[in-house]
Amino acid sequence: MVKCKRKRKKNTHKKHTHKKHGAGSWLLVVFAMLGVLLIIDFMPWRKLCSMISNQWSQHDKNKDSYSKNFDGIDISRHQGSIRWDELVDENPQLRFVYIKATEGSSVVDSFYNKNFKAAKKRGLLVGSYHFLTYRTSMERQVDNFLANIDLSQQDLLLLIDIEESGTGKWKRSTIQENLAEFIRLIKKRTGVSPMIYTNESYYRKNLYPEFNHYRLFIANYNYKPRLQGVKCDIWQSSERGRVHGISTRVDIDRLRDGVSIDDIMMPE
Numbered sequence: 728m729v730k731c732k733r734k735r736k737k738n739t740h741k742k743h744t745h746k747k748h749g750a751g752s753w754l755l756v757v758f759a760m761l762g763v764l765l766i767i768d769f770m771p772w773r774k775l776c777s778m779i780s781n782q783w784s785q786h787d788k789n790k791d792s793y794s795k796n797f798d799g800i801d802i803s804r805h806q807g808s809i810r811w812d813e814l815v816d817e818n819p820q821l822r823f824v825y826i827k828a829t830e831g832s833s834v835v836d837s838f839y840n841k842n843f844k845a846a847k848k849r850g851l852l853v854g855s856y857h858f859l860t861y862r863t864s865m866e867r868q869v870d871n872f873l874a875n876i877d878l879s880q881q882d883l884l885l886l887i888d889i890e891e892s893g894t895g896k897w898k899r900s901t902i903q904e905n906l907a908e909f910i911r912l913i914k915k916r917t918g919v920s921p922m923i924y925t926n927e928s929y930y931r932k933n934l935y936p937e938f939n940h941y942r943l944f945i946a947n948y949n950y951k952p953r954l955q956g957v958k959c960d961i962w963q964s965s966e967r968g969r970v971h972g973i974s975t976r977v978d979i980d981r982l983r984d985g986v987s988i989d990d991i992m993m994p995e
Contacts, residue, residue, distance in 0.1 A: 798823065798981050800824055802826055803827035803836055804836050806838075809845070811846070811849055815851070823853070824846045825855070825944075826853060826855055827856055829876075831859075831868060831871065832868050834871075835875050853882050856886035856887065860893045873913075884919065885919070885922070887909055888925070889906055909921075919994060920942075948964065948965055961986075965979050
């Protein structure tokens with residue numbers, strides 16, 4: 728009987744100890760998870776990874792030969808710091824630059840103003856583009872775009888960039904309705920309809936033939952766009968161009984045969 732009682736006390740003690748250890752382990756797991764979440768949210772390298780350096784890359788990331796057959800380029804913060812004098816001096820064929828200004832209703836490209844001023848200073852013809860998204864209304868996106876560009880300094884038609892990554896949750900009819908509304912609002916506030924940029928497959932799937940009468944900037948990296956009854960004004964022939972003055976890959980663009988730079992200029 729005595730042994731039995733002692734046994735019960737011993738077992739009871741172990742049981743309580745196990746509970747305490749279990750509770751303690753559970754609390755440690757909770758605190759560890761909270762710590763991980765805080766680290767992920769605030770870790771300095773996350774912020775650093777989202778930033779693009781203002782400094783020229785320590786080495787040219789491209790290894791291919793330099794691109795030659797192009798009339799223009801389109802750029803954003805992803806190109807990082809550009810050596811503009813080298814870009815212009817080593818690419819005498821370069822005539823125009825489209826620069827990303829905004830995205831959605833609140834995003835402003837952090838390199839836009841710097842790039843725009845640098846391109847203008849060196850005598851290039853410059854235009855601005857907006858990346859359209861499904862997250863907010865067209866009115867708010869137009870507000871964001873026009874609030875962050877100087878309309879009087881635009882050499883080229885304004886450009887609306889519409890792609891699968893921006894409108895993936897919309898069906899064809901919704902894409903057309905919203906794009907038409909964006910264009911309507913831009914024309915109402917500036918007097919001129921913007922040019923439309925997209926890739927050929929997206930255009931065929933979502934915009935053809937309803938938007939054929941607009942100025943078009945079409946990407947196809949295999950061959951010239953083959954849209955029946957459509958003659959795009961600008962052909963983006965590669966997204967992996969190697970250009971003097973830019974250390975990353977860059978989109979390179981060509982005017983369509985029969986199209987002059989005057990055809991895509993903002994009216995005076």
